[in-house]
Amino acid sequence: MNRLLLSIGVFAVIFIAAPLVIVVPMSFSNARSLQFPPPGYWLGYYQAYFTDMRWLRPTWNSIIIASGTTVLTMTLVVPATFALVRHRFAGKSFADLMLLMPLAVPHIVMAVGYYSFLGKLGIVQTHLGVIVAHTCLTVPIAFLVLSANLKGFDRTLERAAISLGASPWRTFIHITLPILKPGLIVSALFTFVQSFDETVVAIFISGRDAATLPRKMFDSIRQEADPVIAVVSTLLFLLVLAGIVAPPLWKALRTRMKAPALSSGDFQS
Amino acid sequence: MTSYLQLTGISKTYGTFAALSKVDLAVDKGEFITFLGPSGSGKTTTLMIIAGFEKASTGDVLIDGGSITAMAPHERNIGIVFQNYGLFPHKRAIENVYFPLQMRGAARAEGLRKAAAMLDLVGLKDLGSRYPKELSGGQQQRVALARALVFEPSLLLLDEPLGALDKNLREQMQIEIKRIQRALGVTTVFVTHDQSEAMSMSDRIVVFDKGRIEQAATPLDIYHRPQTKFVAGFVGESNLIEAVVTDAGSRLATSPALGEIEYAPSETAAPGKPVMLMIRPEHIRLSRRPIEGRRNAAMKIETIVNYGDNALVIGNSSGVPMRVRVLGADVVILKEGDDCHISWMPDAVFPITA
Amino acid sequence: MQASITRLTERPTLWPWLLLTPLALYLAIFFVVPLVDVVVMSFTEPKPTLSNYTHVLTGALYQRVFINTFATALLVTVVCLVVGYPLAYLMTRVSPRSAMLILTLVTMSFWTSFLVRTYAWMVLLGDSGPIIALVRALGVQDPPHLLFTRFSSTLAMVHILAPYMIMNIYSVMRKIDPVLIRSAQSLGAKSGSLFRHVYLPLTAPGIANGSVLVFVICLGFYVTPVLLGSPREQMIAGLIGHQIDEFLAFGLGSAMAVVLLLITLTILTIYHRRFGLDKLWG
Numbered sequence: 001m002n003r004l005l006l007s008i009g010v011f012a013v014i015f016i017a018a019p020l021v022i023v024v025p026m027s028f029s030n031a032r033s034l035q036f037p038p039p040g041y042w043l044g045y046y047q048a049y050f051t052d053m054r055w056l057r058p059t060w061n062s063i064i065i066a067s068g069t070t071v072l073t074m075t076l077v078v079p080a081t082f083a084l085v086r087h088r089f090a091g092k093s094f095a096d097l098m099l100l101m102p103l104a105v106p107h108i109v110m111a112v113g114y115y116s117f118l119g120k121l122g123i124v125q126t127h128l129g130v131i132v133a134h135t136c137l138t139v140p141i142a143f144l145v146l147s148a149n150l151k152g153f154d155r156t157l158e159r160a161a162i163s164l165g166a167s168p169w170r171t172f173i174h175i176t177l178p179i180l181k182p183g184l185i186v187s188a189l190f191t192f193v194q195s196f197d198e199t200v201v202a203i204f205i206s207g208r209d210a211a212t213l214p215r216k217m218f219d220s221i222r223q224e225a226d227p228v229i230a231v232v233s234t235l236l237f238l239l240v241l242a243g244i245v246a247p248p249l250w251k252a253l254r255t256r257m258k259a260p261a262l263s264s265g266d267f268q269s
Numbered sequence: 270m271t272s273y274l275q276l277t278g279i280s281k282t283y284g285t286f287a288a289l290s291k292v293d294l295a296v297d298k299g300e301f302i303t304f305l306g307p308s309g310s311g312k313t314t315t316l317m318i319i320a321g322f323e324k325a326s327t328g329d330v331l332i333d334g335g336s337i338t339a340m341a342p343h344e345r346n347i348g349i350v351f352q353n354y355g356l357f358p359h360k361r362a363i364e365n366v367y368f369p370l371q372m373r374g375a376a377r378a379e380g381l382r383k384a385a386a387m388l389d390l391v392g393l394k395d396l397g398s399r400y401p402k403e404l405s406g407g408q409q410q411r412v413a414l415a416r417a418l419v420f421e422p423s424l425l426l427l428d429e430p431l432g433a434l435d436k437n438l439r440e441q442m443q444i445e446i447k448r449i450q451r452a453l454g455v456t457t458v459f460v461t462h463d464q465s466e467a468m469s470m471s472d473r474i475v476v477f478d479k480g481r482i483e484q485a486a487t488p489l490d491i492y493h494r495p496q497t498k499f500v501a502g503f504v505g506e507s508n509l510i511e512a513v514v515t516d517a518g519s520r521l522a523t524s525p526a527l528g529e530i531e532y533a534p535s536e537t538a539a540p541g542k543p544v545m546l547m548i549r550p551e552h553i554r555l556s557r558r559p560i561e562g563r564r565n566a567a568m569k570i571e572t573i574v575n576y577g578d579n580a581l582v583i584g585n586s587s588g589v590p591m592r593v594r595v596l597g598a599d600v601v602i603l604k605e606g607d608d609c610h611i612s613w614m615p616d617a618v619f620p621i622t623a
Numbered sequence: 624m625q626a627s628i629t630r631l632t633e634r635p636t637l638w639p640w641l642l643l644t645p646l647a648l649y650l651a652i653f654f655v656v657p658l659v660d661v662v663v664m665s666f667t668e669p670k671p672t673l674s675n676y677t678h679v680l681t682g683a684l685y686q687r688v689f690i691n692t693f694a695t696a697l698l699v700t701v702v703c704l705v706v707g708y709p710l711a712y713l714m715t716r717v718s719p720r721s722a723m724l725i726l727t728l729v730t731m732s733f734w735t736s737f738l739v740r741t742y743a744w745m746v747l748l749g750d751s752g753p754i755i756a757l758v759r760a761l762g763v764q765d766p767p768h769l770l771f772t773r774f775s776s777t778l779a780m781v782h783i784l785a786p787y788m789i790m791n792i793y794s795v796m797r798k799i800d801p802v803l804i805r806s807a808q809s810l811g812a813k814s815g816s817l818f819r820h821v822y823l824p825l826t827a828p829g830i831a832n833g834s835v836l837v838f839v840i841c842l843g844f845y846v847t848p849v850l851l852g853s854p855r856e857q858m859i860a861g862l863i864g865h866q867i868d869e870f871l872a873f874g875l876g877s878a879m880a881v882v883l884l885l886i887t888l889t890i891l892t893i894y895h896r897r898f899g900l901d902k903l904w905g
Contacts, residue, residue, distance in 0.1 A: 095643060108859075111867075116660050179358060217738045221738070233738075233742055237739060244734065
């Protein structure tokens with residue numbers, strides 16, 4: 001029983017890891033087609049990626065769109081989360097449910113809707129159009145992350161600040177916001193990544209001018225299997241790797257550096 | 270002389286539930302006053318109304334003769350130490366203490382100097398650069414105290430601040446808080462459900478029950494002259510004997526079970542009035558034979574609870590359950606089931622008329 | 624903010640509405656209206672009739688696509704469960720360090736764009752890829768094409784969706800008190816019945832969560848089936864895209880989208896009644 005389990009586990013680990021690992025050597029391959037193991041290695045496709053506007057423009061478009069989406073989503077979600085977590089009012093559970101609805105609707109359905117709707121507004125194939133659509137899709141994730149953080153917030157801290165003479169507004173600025181900062185950052189990061197990765201809606205509405213990186217990748221996989229795709233994949237994979245491995249490392253480093261400061265007395269000096 | 274802190278006719282209702290009804294209280298400047306009561310008795314609600322976090326349904330709160338009822342909580346200049354301290358996790362200890370000064374527009378250097386001096390006063394001279402999570406419970410408590418005092422508040426409120434500490438640390442902090450409060454002379458309201466804490470720290474104790482003040486008096490008065498049956502039962506251990514006053518002049522009351530009992534001087538006892546006669550267990554003596562010059566009664570010992578240095582003997586005297594405190598050394602000769610005598614002096618019998 | 628902070632227990636105020644209104648309006652305009660648009664188009668494009676629905680619900684092509692989609696989603700869910708459950712269990716049994724490593728791997732897979740993962744499977748399963756090479760090395764003369772088949776798209780979808788299943792099951796398994804298992808053992812439960820009567824029921828919420836999530840995402844999956852699947856065995860999402868992109872048949876595409884939406888919402892509503900929707904992505 002246990003041996004069977006172990007072998008299934010090992011198999012599962014390989015199954016999950018293999019596709020992630022294989023894109024890295026592929027990006028250095030000098031083959032024109034999908035050949036593995038590569039017949040030889042070079043950096044040519046990296047050079048191609050960093051000089052080819054057909055790849056750089058979508059990358060840039062994606063960064064603009066994901067940034068815009070993050071700003072818009074957070075602007076809308078932060079106040080709403082405060083309302084939903086901290087207040088009781090009629091229709092609250094309905095509102096809670098509605099904020100999650102965009103997660104429940106398949107993206108292909110939204111893509112059809114946006115294709116026609118954004119067309120009517122005249123913002124199909126623009127950055128604005130994609131931002132408007134992505135904001136709806138990222139609201140639930142941002143809300144879920146933020147509300148979990150806000151629910152864990154100890155409101156005694158706000159009362160303490162007020163009793164110490166801080167007005168409600170200054171309490172928000174000096175206490176609530178700084179303490180919620182990690183939650184806000186995580187929420188914003190999730191939003192950014194979700195928008196950056198979103199493919200289906202982008203395929204249908206970003207068009208030529210606002211084509212996002214996933215759309216470009218989709219097209220190139222579908223049509224020609226451009227080897228540059230391996231480079232993009234590797235870069236994206238490394239970004240994820242950095243994003244997941246860096247925070248614990250950074251934390252470990254910081255605690256190690258802070259340790260001696262603890263014993264060294266006065267804060268003022 | 271007018272009092273420093275005054276509560277006049279404070280009531281608080283939630284829907285139809287009255288959390289507080291008609292609370293009146295006057296506190297002198299520099300006084301250390303304790304709100305004592307079981308949970309839900311209204312003591313914390315009263316504290317929150319003074320702090321401004323709850324609005325009273327009726328009534329007024331005055332400090333130094335001026336009403337603060339209409340003031341926002343952050344304008345009240347009242348220092349509060351919360352149950353879980355409420356230290357800001359993203360600020361160092363000294364920044365926590367500096368915060369109220371910062372909010373009052375103090376210059377940074379001057380403010381930090383004052384904060385450091387206050388940390389010194391509470392005994393945390395060298396720990397200012399630590400974050401709250403790097404401090405022990407007792408140290409966090411001291412930072413919270415320093416923070417609530419550094420801006421020279423007109424009032425200090427302590428909301429069960431010792432609840433989270435273990436017993437030894439708690440006793441140490443009781444002494445600390447008292448010392449600091451005396452040194453600064455700040456008027457202090459302390460909320461607790463722990464009677465020994467209330468006894469040891471307070472100038473005066475206010476006992477709350479069911480949204481009312483049962484009694485406000487010095488610790489000794491609360492203990493020896495409780496005004497109500499609730500106070501007698503809540504503070505310390507007591508024997509309560511039902512009786513009716515028969516002769517107010519010679520201070521005699523008659524209990525259906527124990528007969529005529531003489532009681533200590535009382536202003537409220539009147540002939541024909543039903544009373545509760547309270548005798549503290551440590552005021553009763555246990556003996557084999559009746560003792561002359563004392564009021565005696567026979568008792569059969571039912572249970573002996575040993576505490577080491579003393580013991581509580583629980584017995585039955587003509588159908589009335591009685592508790593007697595005896596010294597540890599005397600316990601060895603006692604057995605459960607023994608017949609013996611209990612006796613007391615008339616001064617130990619306090620009549621409760623309310 | 625004033626009201627919210629200072630009057631914790633006071634009567635309701637206008638604040639929550641003020642804070643909520645911008646988002647509510649935004650979603651009403653940019654989320655609900657486009658959805659309604661889809662519904663409207665399904666009845667009115669190209670002419671106001673019900674013919675789109677009669678096509679979608681009775682046409683042989685569409686029926687085959689629906690059945691194919693359901694079968695694929697079911698298969699992917701089951702395989703995810705078969706792979707994910709033992710792995711999640713393994714994570715609770717190995718050292719914390721190894722568990723951390725596996726978790727990091729799963730998380731990385733989760734966060735890696737599924738286009739990247741789809742592309743990786745193209746390389747792995749391609750005619751000049753390592754798996755075919757291995758098969759050749761084993762002496763098979765004429766190995767079958769793996770790419771652009773039902774097999775390749777199913778495998779890639781399992782890979783892409785497995786992290787949802789693993790993380791859901793693992794988060795439930797991790798919370799199971801080992802004392803519970805030990806006490807069941809001390810009461811004489813053999814490993815088989817221990818699993819059936821104790822462990823399985825305790826992990827059921829994780830299984831339900833993971834399965835619903837994987838199944839629902841799979842039903843509406845567009846990218847991977849389109850890129851890796853057989854053109855002859857489309858799934859609903861692919862066909863919807865096809866109608867819109869190639870034929871500009873908005874009416875038919877919308878009608879299919881509405882049917883897909885209704886199926887998805889039905890499943891999620893049943894789930895919501897029993898467990899609460901907010902738990903699903905918890």
